[in-house]
Amino acid sequence: MTRARTALAVAGAVLLAGGCTVANSGSAAGADTLQIVLPEEPPTLEPCDASLTATGRVVRSNITEPLAEREPETGKLEPKLATGWRQTSPTTWRFTLREGVTFHDGxxxxxxxxxxxxxxxxxxxIECNVDGYVFGDSExxxxxxxxxxxxxxxGKPDPILPLRLSFVEMVPTGTDTGSRVREPVGTGPYRIDTWNQGINLRLARYAGYWGKAPDYAAALYTWRAEGSVRAAMISSGEADIAVGLAPADGAGDHAVEYPNNETSYLRMDAGKPPLDDLRVRRAVNYAIDxxxxxASVFAGLGKPAGQLVPDGVTGYDPDIRAWPHSMKRARALIGEARADGVPVDTKITIIGRNGIYPKAxxxxxxxxxGLREAGLNVEVKMLDVNAWTEYxxxxFPxxxxxTLLQAQHGNQAGDAAFTMEQIYGSKGAQSSYGTPGLDRRIARAERAAGRDRQERFAEALAHQGEEVVRDAVLAHMKGIIALAPRVSYQPNPASGDEMRLAAVHPAD
Known part of the structure; x- marks a missing residue:
């Protein structure tokens, strides 16, 4: 597998007396340039990895576009580069494409x-993330x-194929098929102008865009790992939009809270001892408060969760509750496992990711x-996005x-199919463990439609949480975005993973 291993370099912040000035922030970009500061630089702008947050919030609907696009506010699938679609047989769909569309190369x-x-x-x-995340083993x-x-x-009937294809960004036929591209050519309202690695990325409005021209002539992205620095850039006028903030970052009146559709969780290596013992995995869940x-680390920006999909996603089961905190039960389970010869003293490494959410x-x-108090030998290793993606x-390495992998999952598509197979299936692109029983339940749910689809996915989620216990789901999250007074933008549940520049306007 070839992976982009672009080094992630973050330009440092220079604090000057009387204000906050960030080196190379592009503060002199001009009134017609929208300035956005992100927690991390994308490892690549490869369109087929646009389901990954760091890539998707720059690429999707800005540089490249899909055939159809799900509106986060309504959940409806709307035309984009296709004007319509219809199913002509149980396994065949036809899409009518929009005419008059050109790529950035003309x-x-x-x-x-x-x-x-x-x-x-x-x-x-190329082993695109979209492939595993959206399509699984579909033919x-x-x-x-x-x-x-x-x-x-x-290969088999797929009732949500148009929804799946909404994750495939369109590129011209000359695009490299042997490796990921760093700077793609798309049809979106913006084209890549300059990318100064480790400093900034500038997008310029594409004059030949088929749709309505966005308000801003250019967009300038910079990256700062520290949330307080990102918030300060809004206050000082050096940025218009800052994402991934925490209450303690000091955005003040510029801060806007929104439900971001993300669920934080820990993925367990359930095939490796001592995590291959169900009692140990249950103990991990009981030990987490x-x-x-x-209340403390997330500062109230979340709700304890027991399943990986939030309310509003097909398959969500309101009866699945967050695991209760019980150190007594956790210690008892670890004790039982130890007595049966399970090597519970084996070192378990939490693989964390810097910037995945505030105070990661x-x-x-x-x-x-909590896990150490329960009797497990646990260490923490925090990695930047490139090294973390390897896990x-x-x-996997x-x-x-x-390992316990610190992760976050956002189901923007609104259907548990985009969660279950890639994360819980035995061969899922992000799955460290699966079972035949769970695979069968996932497959049955994916073939279903309507209410039957909802019930089957809910059953699969319940089975995972009760009998498989591959994860320790932590919380359904909220996000904070900071907006400068000169811009108007209404964040939505997808804003953490994609930010449509055309939806940002100068304030009245």
Whole structure:
């Protein structure tokens, strides 16, 4: 597997007397440039990895576009580069493509590009995150029926294929199929202008865009790991939008809270001792004080959770509650496992990710404290996004011992299919463990439609939480975004993973 291993370099902040000035922040960018500060630099702008937060919030609907787009506020699938679609057989869908669309290099977008984009995402060998996250092991074939008609065939009936394809960003046929591209060519309202690695990324408005032109002529992204620095950049006028903030970062009246659709959790290496023992995995869950974690570390920006999908997603089961905090039960389970010869003293490493959410390291230290108190040998290793991704996606590092991976999952698509197979399936791209019984339940749910789909996914989630216990789900999260007075933007549940620049306007 070839992975982009671009070094993540973060330019330092320079604090000057009388205010906060951040080196190379682009503060002189001009009134027609929207300035956004992010917690981390994207490791790549590869469109087929746009389901990853760091990449998606820059790429999706800004540089590249899909055939259809789910509106976060309504959950409805709306036309984008396709004007409509219909199912012509149980396994075949036809998409009518929008005419008059061009890529940033001036070439026309047509059905050959659409078919190529689907094939590149699913069959090129790049091992795109979208492939595992959205499609799993689905068999999908795309071909151009004519210049403006795309025909997509699946190996088995798929009632939500148009929704799945909304995660496939369109690229021209000349795009590299052997490796990830750093600076893609798309059809979006913005094109890549300059990328100064470790400093900033500038997007320029694309004059040939098929839709309504966005208000800002350019967008300038910078990255600062410290939330307090990002908040200070808003206060000092050096940035217009800052994301991934915590209450303690000091954004003040500039801060806006919103439900961000993210669920924080710990993925367990359930195939490695001592985590291969169900009692130990249950003990991990009992040992974590979720209410305390939300109240203190998350400063109330969340709600203790027991399942990986939030309310509003097909499959969400309101009867699944967060695990209660019981150190007595945790210690008893560890004691039982120890008595049966389970090597509970084996070192378990929490693999954390800097910047995944505010106070990420503090959250893992709190978890570590609880697990040690329960009788487990736990260490914390915090990594930047590139190194952390090696543990997120298959194939995982072979020399790692048993790990708990700090992760966060946002189901923007609104269907548990985009959670279950990739995260819990035996062969899922982000799955460290699965069972035949859970695989069967996931497969049955994916074939279902309507109310039956809801019930089957709820059953699969309940089975995972009660019998498999592959995770320690922590909380359904809220986010904080800071806005400068000169801009107007209404955050939505998808804002943590994608930020549509066209939705940002100058304030009245």
């Amino acid at each position: 070439t026309a977008f047509d059905a050959k590009d659409a078919a190529f984009s689907v094939s590149r995402t699913l069959d090129s060998g 999908v074939t795309a071909k151009a029926a004519d210049g403006s008609t795309l025909e997509v065939t699946t 979720r209410k305390g974690l939300v 390291a503090e959250a893992m230290e709190a978890v570590q404290h 997120l996606l298959r194939p 072979e020399d790692a011992g048993p």
